[in-house]
Amino acid sequence: MEYSKEPAFINRKDEFDFLEKWIQERPEHILFLYGPKSSGKTTLINRFIEASDKQKMEFRVLNLREIFISGYGDFIKAFFGINPKGEKKEVKVTTEYGVKLFRLKREILNGLENKTLDPFQVMKKELEKLNEKGKRPVLILDELQALEDIYLNGQRLLIKELFNFFVAMTKESHLCHILICGSDGYFMERIYNDSRLRKTSNFFKVDYLTKKNVMRWLDNLEKESNIRSYTLDETQKEETWNMFGGSMWEISNFLGDLILYPADGKIPNKAFLELIKKKKIQMRSHFAEYAGLSRNRQNLCFAMDNEIKNKDFFVLDDFGHLIDPENFADEFLLREELRGLVSNNFIAYDPVTAQYSTQGKSMEHGLRMYNEMRKTDKGNKEK
Numbered sequence: 001m002e003y004s005k006e007p008a009f010i011n012r013k014d015e016f017d018f019l020e021k022w023i024q025e026r027p028e029h030i031l032f033l034y035g036p037k038s039s040g041k042t043t044l045i046n047r048f049i050e051a052s053d054k055q056k057m058e059f060r061v062l063n064l065r066e067i068f069i070s071g072y073g074d075f076i077k078a079f080f081g082i083n084p085k086g087e088k089k090e091v092k093v094t095t096e097y098g099v100k101l102f103r104l105k106r107e108i109l110n111g112l113e114n115k116t117l118d119p120f121q122v123m124k125k126e127l128e129k130l131n132e133k134g135k136r137p138v139l140i141l142d143e144l145q146a147l148e149d150i151y152l153n154g155q156r157l158l159i160k161e162l163f164n165f166f167v168a169m170t171k172e173s174h175l176c177h178i179l180i181c182g183s184d185g186y187f188m189e190r191i192y193n194d195s196r197l198r199k200t201s202n203f204f205k206v207d208y209l210t211k212k213n214v215m216r217w218l219d220n221l222e223k224e225s226n227i228r229s230y231t232l233d234e235t236q237k238e239e240t241w242n243m244f245g246g247s248m249w250e251i252s253n254f255l256g257d258l259i260l261y262p263a264d265g266k267i268p269n270k271a272f273l274e275l276i277k278k279k280k281i282q283m284r285s286h287f288a289e290y291a292g293l294s295r296n297r298q299n300l301c302f303a304m305d306n307e308i309k310n311k312d313f314f315v316l317d318d319f320g321h322l323i324d325p326e327n328f329a330d331e332f333l334l335r336e337e338l339r340g341l342v343s344n345n346f347i348a349y350d351p352v353t354a355q356y357s358t359q360g361k362s363m364e365h366g367l368r369m370y371n372e373m374r375k376t377d378k379g380n381k382e383k
Helices: 013-024 041-051 072-079 089-095 106-113 119-132 158-172 185-192 211-219 221-225 234-244 248-258 269-291 295-311 316-322 331-343 361-382
Strands: 030-034 057-063 080-082 102-104 136-142 177-182 201-205 347-350 355-358
Touching: 013 041, 013 201, 030 041, 030 158, 030 185, 041 057, 041 136, 041 177, 072 080, 072 106, 072 119, 080 106, 102 106, 102 119, 106 119, 119 136, 119 158, 158 177, 185 201, 185 331, 185 347, 211 221, 211 234, 221 248, 234 248, 234 269, 234 361, 248 269, 269 295, 269 361, 295 316, 295 331, 295 355, 295 361, 316 331, 331 347, 355 361
Parallel strands: 030 177, 030 201, 057 136, 080 102, 136 177
Antiparallel strands: 347 355
């Protein structure tokens, strides 16, 4: 089926080269692919899999963003399914829902479900089988933090046991490549600061597109996004970059919105600017809703904006002045506030540099507009 707009994939040569080099080496470490939301991590992985040699490699992908897991049973259902070979026809229908990391014989799956078999030993055995067939297994898990706070048998923390298993399969046994992808900077920070995992892991950042690549995209809308109904003029391209920066999802979404407005193959500038204005107001409303009447949140918004104006990012040390009785009573409360902003995609956190930034250029606009609105309101009240 052909659509009026298709997702674009713009110049990820450096990222492709890195992944190609990684996958050709003997498995010796876990690879963490991280970066801000909407930077294109999942799309990059999918394209990389498409371009890889399926004769030599066996990719197993599990997107935990799409799966509800609240306990051991959900974990087993997410990771394991029935191998339809040799099963009755009606069983095959049930296995078509959701891709599993491992397909097993019914008796083995039953053993996992009733806890007479160890899931990690079963996974190891399956990986050994793939190696014996001359296949190079590649396990890819997206948004692994969904498994936090889940225990095995009420005692062993699942995610800790998984990482122990991943280290054993890469650094020790060299049985498979393991790639973990995510946008939760705090989750990645906990991994990065775990001394054992840091020594057995590699971190690679997938960032937003550069201006050069965004302009290449906007110059070739039909080729890159299958958009034939309009083209943008140079001013509109610049405005798009100024609004969204290199956020692929936001640009793609905006290009889809513009499909409603073409006139003779162009977008009327009035309609274009009105849509940009609506996007900015929407971003501003996010911060207005977040801060509400809370003085400490209002002051934090002002402090974040001030730092970003000066250096495009901020670190925890920049906010020492906010630790006081009127704002945040101690460092812990300030950290928790920032953690909430990261979790809700207001800001992004880089675990390698320990730097924060707004979650894309559009959120930076929203933050600035919110602070300007507050200044205006305050000035009017004083008058």
